Structures are given as structure tokens and as C-alpha cells.
Amino acid sequence: MRKNVYILSDAHLGSLAIAHGRTQERRLVRFLDEIKNKAAAIYLLGDMFDFWYEYKYAVPKGYTRFLGKLSELTDMGVEVHFFTGNHDIWMYGYLEEECGVIIHTKPTTVDIYDKVFYMAHGDGLGDHDPKFNFIRRVFHNRVCQRMFSALHPRWGIWFGLTWAKHSRMKRADGKEPPYQGEDKEALVKYTKKYMKTHPDIDYFIYGHRHIELDLMLSRKTRMMIIGDWIWQFTYVVFDGEHLFLEEYAEGESKP
DSSP states (O other), X not given: OOOEEEEEOOOOBTOTTOTTHHHHHHHHHHHHHHHTTTEEEEEEOSOSBSSOBOOSSOOOSOOHHHHHHHHHHHHTTOEEEEEOOSSSOXXXXXXXXXXXXXXXXXXXXXXXXXXXXXXXXXXXXXXXXXXXXXXXXXXXXXXXXXXXXXSOHHHHHHHHHHHHHHHHHTSGGGOOXXXXXXXXXXXXXXXXXXXXXXXTOOEEEEOSSOOEEEEEOSSSOEEEEEOOTTTTOEEEEEOSSOEEEEEOOTTOOOO
């Protein structure tokens, strides 16, 4: 009997802008616990942490329930794939070594039960905002990363969490803008362009935008943006034949 593949994104654990952070983490852990015996693999598409930076001898405080559950899953033989987002870029081996997860730093194409999936966090794909792209280049720059590593973790992690909070609070209610439509939504435009040269892909799956979107772009190709684990608690499940975008309710996880 085939086991399911689950995909989720954007929990932003540890965010100073989320008042229900501990409850949110526990809810995420309960979901992972409910699906652990049904899962062949779990894909986490980035920004699971609001800020994550690994120093040589230190990692951010907290997240013990979540990290412990990831370790339990991989110990059971469940593949856990972790994509870096624009809030948790700076991973240098800790999660692989301590939790057994597989880290992806770029978009990945993978065959799952004879279907071809293209998965990515989604930041930087088709987004031409010059300010965002400049900041993204700085965050990914190795020299800038080494300079940041020179900060004491007390100040470096405080700075990162404060920056992330400020960024979120600039938005109305701390939420992302609504869906912009096919002609304006950056990820939709990017996907339409990409699929012209990659007609073999069946499913494009993204996080990042904190919206729920399910589009058929052709008779074969389907695209999803899968919401978040702050307010929506949404996830994708693939059973080998059908792909569903679901919302988690306590004690009621779907197949």
C-alpha cells in the first residue's frame, strides 16, 4: 500500500509578530504526529522559521518540539525535505546532522509515484521588485554571511527576529497581499514561462505568498500556492493518484 506525500510551508516559528507562537508550534507538531505513520515523505517548502541562522557553535533558542518531531520522523524512515526560504536561508549542516533532514537551497524537480513535481519556496521567482531582490542578494552573499557570523548570537539572532517582525508588521494585519490575478501574480507568470521549456512537469508547488491558489495551467499542468501555518494551516497531500489542498483541523487530518 502506498504511503502519502505531504507538503507544507511558512510556519514562521519564533516570529515576534505572532502572539500565538507556542500554540502554533504545538499544532504543527500534532499534525506531524498524526501523519507520521501515513507518510512516505514530507516536504517543508521554506520559512518554517521566522529567522534561522546557524553559528558554528550555536543555533537559535527554542523550537524543541518541532525539531524533536522532525528527528522522530526521520528515525522512523520518513523522508523529510527542508527547503530554505527567505527567512531561513542560513543553514549550514545542523538540521541534516541532528535531525536527519534533507536540505534544498534551490527549486527542485522530483519524480513522485510517476508524476513530476517542481517544488520551491518561491521567493525570487518572477519577482522583479528591485528592493526585495537587492536584499535577497545581500542575504545570499557569502561575504555578507561571514560578516554576520562575526556578530555575537545574542545580537545576531535578536537583529534577525526584529527585522522579520518589522517586515511583517508593515503589512495590513501582518498578512500578505491577496492574489493579484494570473497576469500580475509573479509565481504564476514565472510558472507559465518555465513550463514552456519543461512540458514534462505535472505539478508546480510553492509557498512564500501565504495565499491558497490552485490553478490548472494546461490539461496536464497544475500549480498550487499552499498557504501557511500561521492562520490557514493548509497543506498538500498526494496519495499517488490524486493531489489535494487541505486545511488541518485538530484531530481531523485528511488521508
